[in-house]
Amino acid sequence: MINYIIRRFLILPFILFGVTILVFSMIMMLGPYQRLSTYINDPAQLKGQDMDKLISKYGLDDPWYEQYSRWIGGVVHGDFGWSESAGQPVTEAIFSRFPATLELALFAVIPVVMGGIWLGVLSAVHHNQKFDHIIRIISTIGWSFPTFVFGLLVLMIFYGVLGWFPPGRLSADAAAIIRSAEFVRYTGLNVLDGILNLEINVVFDAFRHLIGPIVTLAIVWWSYILRITRSSMLETLRKDYIRTARAKGVAEKFVINKHARRNALIPVVTVAGPMVLGLLGGVVIVESVFGYRGIGQYAAQAAQQLDYSGILGVAMYFSFLLILINLIVDVSYAVIDPRIRLE
Amino acid sequence: MEWKEILTRLIKNKLSLFGLIIILFFVLVAVFAPYLAPPRSPEDAYEIPRAGWQVEPQPPREGYLFGTAQGSYDIFYGMVWGTRTAFRIGVIVVGLSSLFGIIIGTLSAYYGGIIDEFFMRITDVFMSIPFLVAAMVLTTILGKGLDNVMIALVTFGWMGTARLMRSQVLEIKNEEFVQASIALGASDTRIIFKHIIANCIFPVLIQAFMRMGSMVITASALSFLGVGAPEGYADWGQMITFARDWILGGQGSALKYWYTVVIPGTAIMLFSLSWNLIGDAFRDILDPKLN
């Protein structure tokens, strides 16, 4: 196990290097004038621009390896460059948005994963009954409509009509409290900071803003987890030891909870890692619908504007995260799977 | 198992029969598209004709069975020709990316060692960039257009299959019959094709079925982010993206523009539902443990 973790960390630099080369070579397929579009994002701004001067100012016509070594030279010194699409240094752009996305992901993961598993188990237990069919149809709907459709509908119902869950991350009053000198930003997570500063209004307000995106994410991801849990649960239920347990007269509830569910969860855990990452990356659309300023929104913006230092920054940050998450998954795999645990 | 038998069992199962019927329906629509919605000129048949220049969507009326979307694009026409696009995206993207995945997964697992290490690290690199972001960058660079969308989806869509294939092959490689062939000195090609791929392909196939439907959705996410099919191209994803700014209705009626969402939404849903149903049934049939 320890060896495995060490190996993981040893290959980390190679993967990060590979990612930078991949992204860089994609972007360098474009000519200098095309890449200048990073700096001019509105046709109206073209007027009066001396484009050749701008190109040489940003060094866009240098050979790609020079541009790459300039960039990597900065990275070695902890400088990921300037992100034109964010109007901030890349590191700052990522770290200022990271708490928002983390907060969203943290609060979303529990209802999404637990709800998905719960529904999946129910659906498997009621295999081929009406309940199963309904769940499957609903989950297909959840999976078949683009996320933005649900996002807008959630916004319409819970904000437009009911007025409960507004878009954005904070309302103006709560934001003013957070800006005030007495308020200490411990973590950047609004809910947590609100609790630590004993500002119940901030906690409440931050939470209100989280629900819309969470509900939207839940609709989309439930169907995914549900599907995996269901099929894995079905498979487990047909296994010999379950049949034996049933034959022995063990109560059905006990069979499902104690024997079947645990084993059925193994494949779920394997997909949980990529899923958390998917949640983080997949917030692109949810964040833009809800006007929620996070990493997803930034990634989309940087990609559209061909802001290469921005994309590289996000990609490297995601690689780090991916490796970290996979590590956690492997450990929990060992915890759940008795065969590995015993070794 | 015989293909004939698989088919019989697919038809016998109510759910997969339902799936098959829908797929068949879509196939018919795709085949007869030129008769259902005659194009103005055969060269740009995928260009959705515009009923006028009006921006606001207009409800179904004579001549425009499903109404017109934002920009007066004929929804019926877009749906009919979009069926062809859906199949094209599904088949090409899933086919090519699965093929890549199978090749890389098999080679890694079969040869192991440095080759395995090399391919798996490349897989890691490709998996490290969030899929949507990577696809966006590539389509932005290649330019708008369905071909470019497909290239991007294939480029960043093969890793799942590769990993699945690799784990399958690893399992089978140590089975006696494979080891026996190796001992008998059979050529690598023969072993790979005869024993390994034939025995590992089914999980990959099932996975491919499941991905067919989701490709249309991914393409629509790209349309939403502004890098999908060109404006006015017959594509379901684009048709539903046209609804973006009208979903919530207006002037007191939330349902004012329902047709802009419901029609393309239903088509995408049925398409992906039927592939899923067939995939599910397929799994039940092919999983030897269940027989």
Place this chain on the structure above:
Amino acid sequence: MQKKLVVLLTLVLVFSVFSVVGAQEEVNSPNTFTYVNIGDQSTLDPHFAYDTGSSEVIYQVYETLIGYDGESVKNFTPLLSTEVPSQENGLISEDGSDYTFLIREGVEFSNGNSLTAEDVKYSFLRGMISDRSGGPIWMLYEPLFGAGFAGLSDVTADVVGVEDPKQLTDEQAEKVLAVLEDKITVDGNRVTFHLESPYPPFLNILAQGASWGSILDKEWSIEQGAWDGTAADIVASHDPVKEEDPLFDKMMGTGPFVLTEWVNGDHVVFNRNNNYWRGPANFKTAIIRNVDEWSTRKLMLLRGDADMIYAPTQYRSQVEGEDGIVVTTGIPALQNMNMILNWDITTEGNSYIGSGKLDGEGIPSDFFADEDVRKAFSYAFNYEAFIEQVRMGEAIQLRGPIVDPLLGYDENSKVYSLNLEKAEEHFQKAFDGELWETGFTMDLVYNSGNDPRKTAADMLKSYIERINPKFNINVRGVQWSTYLDASVRGTLPASFGGWLADFPDPHNFVQPFLDSSGYYANRRGDTYKNWADEVGINDLIAEGISTTDSARREEIYKKLQKMSIDNAIDLWIDQPTKSNTRRTWVKGWYPNAVRPGVDFYSMDKVAE
């Protein structure tokens, strides 16, 4: 339990479908004004900013010497100067080349420093020295140094023969600074600008809404690391990289608001300046939020969380008529849209012109150099339908580059209208009839996501292909980056253009569109440039900007308008008007075509 859930969900759905968002009786958060817009801000440095998003923020914090009188874009009111210079009050010299401003006394910056004439001089000098490439500062150089001067590099080349200001030696820098300082002199509380020659729109260039005319606090600016006032610092201060610019994210002005927080692309928060010399604003906090999703903006307005939003014309009908919402339409905007015809298409490596020859499979390089082709295109566009359906009636047809209500705009001048017979006639005459026989194939390219442009291209395609089956037009949407590249290389046969006024004067339209050295002339190629010179367009433009005689100017601009139409230089499409969408409790809002976005200070929130 499941049944209950289903019932609940159904109820929520039914409720949401049939209920109309209720109107609020009271004013939401009376102490905060929230404006929800799209886009972001590029910088907060008034000398660097050249986009509406940035200027909107700068407008709230910094002030200029003079302002506009309400809705007018021609009449001024005093602001930081106590009088508007004119020849009558003697503050503009007889020959029209010296402008004097009397600086208001008792005005303080929000940090408590007093405004002095020295601050004013420093502000303009700092702008002229920083002069970033592609920035707005050319507007100061042209009047102060004369035509042909567009930046510091032109001055250094002229004075000490150095093309690049970054290469100046200290000694040369001294000379350059001396020349600059001669142009703006201070005498007590009087600041005088010495122009090279009369320049009629000079006051417009300095007036409210022009962020480059903002007055900075000299002491504060130097503390932040901006140009320190010495010649030695010119090299370091010239053409800064955006992120290293000391004023990139800091502001200190005399205006009604102070910057509290700027989170680029998300929100800008201002707090009231309680010592503002015209009296404090009506609310404590003003917020500009950036939300790109239209539906989200719409809901925020309907809920009353936004007091004012940006509502694009095409979606406005969704909120019009809702309780508590008021929409003002038909606000003139100094901007236009046209299709620039490339008279001299670059054929090398060009995939937009088919074969590149007159053989039915493509178009030749000089396709649009033929006047009849241009006229035929002009007749094959449905201006009326474009304005009625795409702009939903909120635009007027262009009559050349100059827009309403600027000098030279004449609402009775000749324009084109859709006339397929005339178009056919001109196509038959083009290339001595050859074009009609062989036909042509070309691409019309627009940048993806710009729907009006796509519709305009579709329209041309639909009408022109109707005229002759041998005519083929492919409409192609390309990424913004590709579009930018192609328009620079001159490979686009026709491209869309638009201009948003820097200052309200016809010169700001004729120069970029018609002059051989203008921005859009480049897109038409050398054939156009030579032609414009031959027929005297350049001379007319030069005369127009150096004449103070208003009647003569009008005559000149009318003539230029007429030439643009008679020769069908471009396809002149329209001048869109703007609208404003806000809650009824917002009082005091007024339109002004030059102002970048909102003016928080003028507004208040009062319940009905």
